[in-house]
Amino acid sequence: MVPEKWALAVLLLQLCSAGCGFCGKVLVWPCDMSHWLNIKVILEELTEKGHEVTVLTFPHTKLIDYRKPSPLNFEVLPSEVQKESVDNVHDKFLDLILNVLPNLEPWQSTIKLNNFLIETTEILKIMCEGAVYNQTFMKKLQETNYDVMLIDPVLPCGELIAELLKVPFVLTLRISTGGMKEKHCGKLPAPPSYVPVQMVALTDQMTFLERVKNTMLSVFFDFWIRDYDIHFWDQFYSKALGRRTTLCETLGKAEIWLIRTYWDFEFPRPYLPNFEFVGGLHCKPPKPLPKEIEKFVQNSGEDGIVVFSLGSIVHYITEEKANLIASALAQIPQKVLWRHSGKKPATLGANTQLYDWIPQNDLLGHPKTKAFITHGGINGIYEAIYHGVPMVGIPMFADQYDNIAHMKAKGAAVEVNINTMTSADLLNALRTVINNPSYKKNVMRLSKIHHDQPVKPLDRAVFWIEFVMHHKGAKHLRPASHDLTWFQYHSLDVIGFLLACTVSAIFLIIKCCLFFCLKFGKPEKKNKRG
Amino acid sequence: MVPEKWALAVLLLQLCSAGCGFCGKVLVWPCDMSHWLNIKVILEELTEKGHEVTVLTFPHTKLIDYRKPSPLNFEVLPSEVQKESVDNVHDKFLDLILNVLPNLEPWQSTIKLNNFLIETTEILKIMCEGAVYNQTFMKKLQETNYDVMLIDPVLPCGELIAELLKVPFVLTLRISTGGMKEKHCGKLPAPPSYVPVQMVALTDQMTFLERVKNTMLSVFFDFWIRDYDIHFWDQFYSKALGRRTTLCETLGKAEIWLIRTYWDFEFPRPYLPNFEFVGGLHCKPPKPLPKEIEKFVQNSGEDGIVVFSLGSIVHYITEEKANLIASALAQIPQKVLWRHSGKKPATLGANTQLYDWIPQNDLLGHPKTKAFITHGGINGIYEAIYHGVPMVGIPMFADQYDNIAHMKAKGAAVEVNINTMTSADLLNALRTVINNPSYKKNVMRLSKIHHDQPVKPLDRAVFWIEFVMHHKGAKHLRPASHDLTWFQYHSLDVIGFLLACTVSAIFLIIKCCLFFCLKFGKPEKKNKRG
Structure with a gap:
């Protein structure tokens, strides 16, 4: 290497280490539209700190403009989906939100929107297959040795790619339908008595009838989620990973869940140590207007x-x-x-x-x-x-x-x-x-x-992404509930066992009483009679 | 005022504002022995930041040395308890932990220790009465207009004083017996399937039988806490506050619960936004040895x-x-x-x-x-x-x-x-x-x-105490579960209502079926017969 190149390399190294103690490689699975505007702020901060950020993107996007010069690298997914199909989905989506959804109850609108997403499953499947079954593409990603993946889980596939690459990943989301991904895949507790089911426009101060509604919707979403497109993706993920698994289990491997709210907005609720509320991370002091x-x-x-x-x-x-x-x-x-x-x-x-x-x-x-x-x-x-x-x-x-x-x-x-x-x-x-x-x-x-927060939301988001890079995960924040089946989690086996013990004990006591009554009770009568 | 004094006053003001934007008055209800060593670190940091810290103390203490010169102010509680009584309790305590407790199971030892605390209730009662019913003492505290109270809740009375003074308060604790204060008064969720009851030496990875033990102990502590000395203090607090209340309700008004652990030590578990884990806040880099x-x-x-x-x-x-x-x-x-x-x-x-x-x-x-x-x-x-x-x-x-x-x-x-x-x-x-x-x-x-934490534990503890001072509380972090009765919290009323609805519906359907069977079924038979 010629001396100038050496000097340049040293300078680059110094610049890099000035930004972060450990400069890592971040792979991103984003979602288009307003979601992209939010995640982009995190990515720009990461690149400013010296990390190398690569964004996976589809060829036909609306706001993810991968053709423009940018400090971010873009990796366009090999996909056979035509622009017409994407535009068609976009038009259908607009029709839905402008003409159909405003006439519905919030929770009905939530379901309608999800049904629309299920309709798009075929396109998503083709896109996902185009990535995970393209050996050249996956090999290229594998060889880059990414330190962390940042995933917006609205569209499936990101967490599957992370699992295939064996890269720890961080999720970034506002909420999922009815809060079900957080509840079932992230094991976030949501007592229906004061935690309103998400997307149904209830608050934490509920009347009796509202609590009835909330409980019913909570149960409804619990069961509905199982019939949702989940089954399709469960099979898809199992096939791709070569072992029986589910979308939920794969999502549940997230090291950190970055939630796009904070307690200025949220109603106080139970949460877990691997959930970080970083709402408003994109907000900045105003710049002068044009x-x-x-x-x-x-x-x-x-x-x-x-x-x-x-x-x-x-x-x-x-x-x-x-x-x-x-x-x-x-x-x-x-x-x-x-x-x-x-x-x-x-x-x-x-x-x-x-x-x-x-x-x-x-x-x-x-x-x-x-x-x-x-x-x-x-x-x-x-x-x-x-x-x-x-x-x-x-x-x-x-x-x-x-x-x-x-x-x-x-x-x-x-x-x-x-x-x-x-x-x-x-x-x-x-x-x-x-x-x-x-x-x-x-x-x-x-x-x-x-x-008035101890650390600004953007700094917290970046901190935890860097933490996962440095420590190769954040397993110390992962609750043991992930290792339990749903009936173990709700202690149904323990309750069943204790009930069985109690019933057996009562049965035995009654039997013993009857036995002693018969043994010592009857002879007396006989004696009397005698 | 002479110019020199003015200069001094300005200097003091500058020094103060260098430490904190808002210099407040902190009243402290501590606990002696090792608890004091921990809280003292927070208090020293608060005084260094320019806050005025006043510690309430009993006349006869072991490690709280209120006679030594200190940046902390001490306010000795007017109390009729003699030194001999305190020494007697101390000796009994030593005998208990050296000779009695080591022979017991952890959870039995926990109960024994609590029974000992109940025995000391009489002394605590005299001490608490000496404070809250001493009008001169309480008036002095009232007139000082404290901004926040920092309370170690091992011994009761601190939160009662806070309520009487109408000062928002922050709790600092490791855990209470079986974690019951956090669970019942703080509404901290503790699913027995993966959150071990505190003080019973179980982990988050439990076998089936350990989960049975954990569930049984959880239920045991749930009921036992109600028979504990709580009843005595419930009456004491109600009398002092002039309204029907409980110790638990009063404790539950805490703005922030500072817990003396962190996720390096804890098993990941659900928690609430007004719980802050600040374990190890007293640790410092080593100084040279003698x-x-x-x-x-x-x-x-x-x-x-x-x-x-x-x-x-x-x-x-x-x-x-x-x-x-x-x-x-x-x-x-x-x-x-x-x-x-x-x-x-x-x-x-x-x-x-x-x-x-x-x-x-x-x-x-x-x-x-x-x-x-x-x-x-x-x-x-x-x-x-x-x-x-x-x-x-x-x-x-x-x-x-x-x-x-x-x-x-x-x-x-x-x-x-x-x-x-x-x-x-x-x-x-x-x-x-x-x-x-x-x-x-x-x-x-x-x-x-x-x-590797975004903010050091000591800084977080001080941050939240200062937050409560600045905002006169932290109500935005308080879950709505505090406003529910225990059966509402567990949705028992909703479950009962839904069960009643289901049973009524089934009953109605059966009745209708029977009605139609009788109405349209019988004539046919009659016709046939006819």
């Missing part, structure tokens, strides 16, 4: 502004709904910045400006921001908590009902039903969160809780 | 040294037992430093040196230390984990059996029974932990886990 937007914001004067976004998916709302919303927005004194890419609504007021994209975090962190109208995605909710902005929630699918229910229960949001709302409903909701000081006060309390 | 001791240690050469201490209570072991121990120690090549204040044993080897007191943490941190013979107090165990020293455990009472069981299960200790041990047993145990490299390897693994 000039044009800053000018519009400043023009709002004393009244301030309202930020309105329905997230990365829902650009498309019907013209009728857009007009209804616009006419409500036109009646408030605040200026409104609305992320909307459909046709301009006829009723749009002079105070409302439409944008294809808004710097949401920077806007929410602006001192003039009075309220945030949101679909209730967890990323947006956390930006509002971080910056202390009260919310009007218009949930539409998945965890959004739950997220808004949490914010409502904590007095930081008002909910509006996307399906039944009138212009007046939205207007009233907006006026309430802006003019009733309790909403600002409550969200500021949550904000203070969020900012 | 010259004479360092010389003795250096003379050990390649073989190194063994540190032997039975803690702050047990200086007094029988002559026979001391001789037995001494003759075992005489047979190892290591030098031994033995904390022993009784008569010099006749069989003492030339390699063994007796000391009234040893700098235990510094000795355990010495590179020549090969093993630690310990009674298994949590402070000593944590010093051994911190410095990575394998252990020989000779547990005698309270949590010591449990502590050694944890270290045994993690492969870092060998246990010796104080009652039945022979010289050969102790010798074998010592040779095993010194010569079998797995013990060193395992304790080093625990040590690495201990040192």
Whole structure:
């Protein structure tokens, strides 16, 4: 090696060790759309600390832009799935969340959404097979000797790849359907008396009938999860690993579960030492706004502004709904910045400006921001908590009902039903969160809780990923419940045994009593008679 | 005020704000002996950060030396209890742990120890009454406006004082009898299938029969706790607070439970967000040894040294037992430093040196230390984990059996029974932990886990105490289970309701079937007959 190259190598080594004591290799199984926006923040932090991050991605993605230059490496999965199939799924998904789900109860919408995911199983199967049965691809991954895998478990396959590569893995998720993956695969206890089943929009303060509903839904999800596409994946995983196993067992091998919430948002509940609540890790102090937007914001004067976004998916709302919303927005004194890419609504007021994209975090962190109208995605909710902005929630699918229910229960949001709302409903909701000081006060309390943590969420997430790299796992945090069958876990065998002992003891005592009564009782009678 | 005084005041203010953004007033309800050594470390850190710390103490203490100059303030409780009574209790306690407890099973010893505590209720009652019914004393405390109370709940009364003063409080404890205070008052879930009942020396890997034992002991403690001296204190607390309450309800108002263990020691188990595991917070890097001791240690050469201490209570072991121990120690090549204040044993080897007191943490941190013979107090165990020293455990009472069981299960200790041990047993145990490299390897693994935490235990403990001061509590971490009755908590009302519904439905269906059978079944028959 020529001297210059040596010097460069030494410099690189020094730079690397400045970032982290141990520079490792991280393999990532992400999920597209808003999930990607969250995990990307962790990955960027890892690369900044000197780790080498490789993201596995499908060829046809929406937000994972693997073609752009990036500090992240991308490894495109060999897959036979055509772009048309992916677009078709995307369109079906939009139709579902815009037209079908808003008419359902939260828990029904959860099931509908999962049924949709089951419909996509065929595509997922082809994608997964394309990876795990492609020897050249797997050999390449194997030879890289990754230290840890970071997996978003919404779509299966990531944990299977980790198992095949024998790499310890960390999960990152908000919640699964009904919280079942955490409960059954992660062994997270969830007593139905005060832990609401996730995705059903209940709180920890339940009436008797709500507790009945929660218990019934808990049992329903317990059994339903077994009939879900799980069976298909159980067989798929067993075949790929060459031993009898299940998706749940494989997921349960996660070293750490990084949950995208914290106690500013969650209702206090039992958890396990390998669960880390790192909600809001993507939030940052606001950067200055683009000039044009800053000018519009400043023009709002004393009244301030309202930020309105329905997230990365829902650009498309019907013209009728857009007009209804616009006419409500036109009646408030605040200026409104609305992320909307459909046709301009006829009723749009002079105070409302439409944008294809808004710097949401920077806007929410602006001192003039009075309220945030949101679909209730967890990323947006956390930006509002971080910056202390009260919310009007218009949930539409998945965890959004739950997220808004949490914010409502904590007095930081008002909910509006996307399906039944009138212009007046939205207007009233907006006026309430802006003019009733309790909403600002409550969200500021949550904000203070969020900012007053021993370690910032992003640093905690990175800490535990690095911990797994350094220690080749985190087995000291893994509860022994993973080694028990479901009836052992619930002590049903012990209860059965103790009941059997008790019954036997009672039986023996009765038998003995009868025996002695017969033996010593009868002769007396005989004597008397005699 | 003269200028010099102003300058001094400003300087003091600056010094204070350098330590903490908010300098508060902390009131402390401690427990004497080894408990005091642990809490003292937190208190010293709090005073260093600029907080004003006042310790409530009884007049006759062993290790709480309130007469010495100290950065802590001491407030001596007005009490009519005589020194003789306290000494009498102390002697009875020593007799119990030296002569009675070693002959019992761990769980029996736990009960015996609690019965002893119940016997001391009368003294505790007088002490508590002396405080809470002394208006001058309570008024003085009230007027000081404390921001937080730090309470060791081994002895009752602290949480009652906190309630009377309306000050939020933080608990600091290792465990209570059978873990019942945490389970019943703190609502900490403890599934008996993999969470061993505390103080019974079981691990998280239980056989079927061990799970049966664990479940039975769990139920036993559940019911036993209700018959314990709890009833007395329930009445005492209700009278003092002027409303119907219980000791458990009062304890359950704790904002944070600081537990004196961590996952290097604990078996992974479910816990709650207001439980913080801060084990080993008292451990520090070793300081240089006193010259004479360092010389003795250096003379050990390649073989190194063994540190032997039975803690702050047990200086007094029988002559026979001391001789037995001494003759075992005489047979190892290591030098031994033995904390022993009784008569010099006749069989003492030339390699063994007796000391009234040893700098235990510094000795355990010495590179020549090969093993630690310990009674298994949590402070000593944590010093051994911190410095990575394998252990020989000779547990005698309270949590010591449990502590050694944890270290045994993690492969870092060998246990010796104080009652039945022979010289050969102790010798074998010592040779095993010194010569079998797995013990060193395992304790080093625990040590690495201990040192690789996002925040040091002491900093976490102080963080949460300060959090409670700043936010006037930590209600966002308090689970809603505190608001449920025991049958609501276990969903018994919901289960009953659902069972009743099911039975009613079945009954109705059967009735309907019978009705239709009778209505439409019989005429046919009649027709046929007709």
